[in-house]
Amino acid sequence: MDPRIVAASVLLALTSLACSHVAPYERGLLAHPMMTADDLEGPAAAHVLAVHEGATGGGSLAESGCGCN
Amino acid sequence: MQLRPGEPQASLARRSLSFAVATFLVATANARPAMGASDPDAPDRPSTDSADTEGKRDRPHAGRKDDQKPEDTATKRASIELAGYNDSDHVTVVTPSVALGIENVSGASLHANYLVDVVSAASIDIVSTASPRWEEVRHAGGLSAEYKPHDFGVGIGGSVSSEPDYLSYGAYATVTKDFDEKNWTLFFGYGFSHDTAGRCGAGGPCTPFSVFSRDLQRGSFNGGVDFVVDRASLASVTGDLIIESGDQSKPYRYIPMFSAADAAKIPAGASIEIVNAHRLPERPLEQLPLSRRRFALTGRYARRLDDSTLRLEERVYDDSWGLIASSTDARWIFDLGKRFDVWPHARLHVQSSVSFWQLAYVSGAGPGWNLPEYRTGDRELGPLYTTEGGFGIKWYLGTDAEPRQWALQLTGDAMYTSYSNDLYLTSRTAVLSALLFEGEF
Numbered sequence: 001m002d003p004r005i006v007a008a009s010v011l012l013a014l015t016s017l018a019c020s021h022v023a024p025y026e027r028g029l030l031a032h033p034m035m036t037a038d039d040l041e042g043p044a045a046a047h048v049l050a051v052h053e054g055a056t057g058g059g060s061l062a063e064s065g066c067g068c069n
Numbered sequence: 070m071q072l073r074p075g076e077p078q079a080s081l082a083r084r085s086l087s088f089a090v091a092t093f094l095v096a097t098a099n100a101r102p103a104m105g106a107s108d109p110d111a112p113d114r115p116s117t118d119s120a121d122t123e124g125k126r127d128r129p130h131a132g133r134k135d136d137q138k139p140e141d142t143a144t145k146r147a148s149i150e151l152a153g154y155n156d157s158d159h160v161t162v163v164t165p166s167v168a169l170g171i172e173n174v175s176g177a178s179l180h181a182n183y184l185v186d187v188v189s190a191a192s193i194d195i196v197s198t199a200s201p202r203w204e205e206v207r208h209a210g211g212l213s214a215e216y217k218p219h220d221f222g223v224g225i226g227g228s229v230s231s232e233p234d235y236l237s238y239g240a241y242a243t244v245t246k247d248f249d250e251k252n253w254t255l256f257f258g259y260g261f262s263h264d265t266a267g268r269c270g271a272g273g274p275c276t277p278f279s280v281f282s283r284d285l286q287r288g289s290f291n292g293g294v295d296f297v298v299d300r301a302s303l304a305s306v307t308g309d310l311i312i313e314s315g316d317q318s319k320p321y322r323y324i325p326m327f328s329a330a331d332a333a334k335i336p337a338g339a340s341i342e343i344v345n346a347h348r349l350p351e352r353p354l355e356q357l358p359l360s361r362r363r364f365a366l367t368g369r370y371a372r373r374l375d376d377s378t379l380r381l382e383e384r385v386y387d388d389s390w391g392l393i394a395s396s397t398d399a400r401w402i403f404d405l406g407k408r409f410d411v412w413p414h415a416r417l418h419v420q421s422s423v424s425f426w427q428l429a430y431v432s433g434a435g436p437g438w439n440l441p442e443y444r445t446g447d448r449e450l451g452p453l454y455t456t457e458g459g460f461g462i463k464w465y466l467g468t469d470a471e472p473r474q475w476a477l478q479l480t481g482d483a484m485y486t487s488y489s490n491d492l493y494l495t496s497r498t499a500v501l502s503a504l505l506f507e508g509e510f
Binding site for chain 1: 166250363365384386449455473482484486499
C-alpha cells in the first residue's frame with residue numbers, strides 16, 4: 001500500500017484517539033469568531049502563495065487554474 | 070470577463086454556472102424553515118448555523134403588519150478587497166475583488182466572488198528573451214451553493230478564470246456529515262477543471278485557441294475530518310489528491326542549452342550576459358511531463374486562549390515529478406477590546422526540486438541537438454525556501470451592540486525566497502498588502 005495513505009490513516013487514528021467528547025453547552029470558547037476555519041486573508045494572498053510555491057493542494061477545490069507562473 | 074461568445078468552453082462554463090444557480094434555487098425553495106430549529110446545539114461551526122443567523126430567527130416581529138409579510142431571515146454578507154503585490158524581480162500585481170454571500174436559516178447558502186488581477190512584469194525571464202515589459206489582466210469568478218439543514222450537507226460550485234491567452238473553468242461538489250453531536254465532521258469533495266493555454270504576441274493580437282492551444286485537465290479529490298479536541302481547541306486533517314493530465318509547458322518559456330563543458334561553468338544567479346556568452350544557438354521551448362499526480366496532507370489547529378486565538382497549519386506535499394515540500398503557517402490573534410484584533414503572521418515553505426530540474430541543461434551539437442526530454446525554466450519547480458512575516462489588524466466598525474457587523478482589515482506580509490540552484494536568480498523579496506472592508510446585514 002502507498003506509504004502516504006498509511007501515514008494519513010495513522011495520523012487520522014491518532015488524532016481521533018486524542019480527543020475528548022465536548023458537549024454543546026461547553027463550546028463557548030469554540031464559538032469565538034476567530035476560531036472558524038475561514039481564511040483571514042483574502043483571495044489575493046492565497047493566489048500569491050499558489051504561484052510562489054510549486055506545491056499546491058490542501059486548499060480549496062473552488063479555484064480555477066491560471067497561466068500566472 | 071474576456072469570455073468569447075463563440076467559444077464552446079465559455080458556453081460550457083456559462084451552462085455550468087446556470088445549472089449551479091438553478092440547483093440552489095430549487096434547494097432553497099424546498100427548504101423547510103423548521104429544520105434549522107431542530108439543531109440548536111452547534112455553536113462552533115462556521116456555517117449557516119451562525120449565532121447571528123440564530124439571532125435573526127428569534128427577533129420579535131415589529132408589529133401586526135409585518136406578520137402578514139414573509140420574514141426576511143437571511144443573513145447577507147459582502148466584502149471588497151484591494152490587494153497589491155510587488156517583488157524584486159520587477160513584477161507588480163494589483164488585485165481588486167468582491168465577494169457576496171447569503172445564508173438562510175434553513176441551511177441554504179449561496180456565495181459569489183469576482184476578482185481582477187492586473188499584472189505588470191519585466192522579470193528576468195522576460196528580459197532574458199529580449200521581450201518588452203508584459204502587462205495582462207486576468208478575470209476570475211466563482212459561484213457556490215451549500216445546503217446543510219441538519220447534520221448532513223451538500224455543496225456545489227463553479228469557477229472561471231480568463232486571461233487573453235488562458236482560459237480555465239471548473240466545477241466541484243462536496244458532502245459533509247457531522248457525528249457525535251458535531252464533535253467531528255467528515256467531508257469529501259471532488260472537483261474537475263479544464264484549462265486551455267494559448268499564445269499572444271507582445272502587446273499584439275492573440276492566436277485563436279482553434280489554431281494553437283494546449284489543454285490541461287485536473288481532477289481533485291479532497292477529504293478529511295474536522296474535530297473538537299477539547300473545550301478550547303479545534304483541529305482538522307485534510308488530504309488532497311490532484312491528478313493533472315495535459316501539457317502545462319509555457320509556450321513563452323525558452324530554455325537556454327549548453328554544452329557539457331560550458332554547463333559546468335555556469336553559476337547559480339548568472340547574469341544574462343554570462344548565459345548568452347556560453348549558451349548554444351538552440352533555445353527550445355520548455356517541455357514538462359504530460360501528467361502529474363499531487364498529494365498533500367494538511368493539518369490545522371486552532372486554540373482559544375484568554376484574550377487571543379492561536380492558529381497553526383502544517384502541510385506536507387509530494388508529487389510524481391519528485392517535488393517534496395513542507396509549508397508551516399502560524400497566526401496569533403490578540404483581542405484589543407471589542408473593536409480591534411491584531412495578529413503577527415509567520416510562514417516557512419521549503420521544497421526540493423522536481424526530478425528533471427537542472428541549473429543548466431545540456432544538449433548535443435546540431436543539427437540533432439539531442440535535447441533532454443524534459444526541461445524547464447520555472448524556478449518554482451526548483452529547490453527553494455521562502456520565509457514570510459507579516460501582520461494584520463481588524464477594526465470592527467459596527468454598533469456597540471454588534472461591533473462585528475462592519476469591519477475594516479489591513480494585512481501586510483514580506484517574503485524572502487532563496488533559490489539555491491536557479492540559472493538567473495539567487496533570491497527574491499516581495500511584499501503583499503491588502504485592505505478589506507466587509508459587512509453583514
